[in-house]
Amino acid sequence: MYDVPSFLDDAAAPLPCRADPELFFAEDKTSREDAARICQGCPFRGPCAAYALERPQLRGVWGGLSRWRRSQLRG
Numbered sequence: 001m002y003d004v005p006s007f008l009d010d011a012a013a014p015l016p017c018r019a020d021p022e023l024f025f026a027e028d029k030t031s032r033e034d035a036a037r038i039c040q041g042c043p044f045r046g047p048c049a050a051y052a053l054e055r056p057q058l059r060g061v062w063g064g065l066s067r068w069r070r071s072q073l074r075g
């Protein structure tokens with residue numbers, strides 16, 4: 001599993017990804033794109049993406065970014 005950043009635990013409103021967590025860790029491209037689309041409306045998108053960018057070991061979509069996209073952004 002993965003550690004959950006405290007800013008997500010402290011969220012006052014339900015997080016969009018909590019409704020269907022498996023979608024965010026699915027291997028297929030369509031699911032990854034669906035998950036990334038859901039992130040677009042999340043107020044935690046920025047910090048969530050930053051959290052994942054600092055942790056290359058994380059799988060799944062975080063802050064609208066797939067693991068592949070995060071790897072690209074790290075260079």
Ligand code: SF4
Pocket residue numbers: 008015016017018024038039042043044045046048049061062063064
């Ligand atoms: S940005 Fe996406 S993965 Fe991060 S908390 Fe929001 S819905 Fe979940």
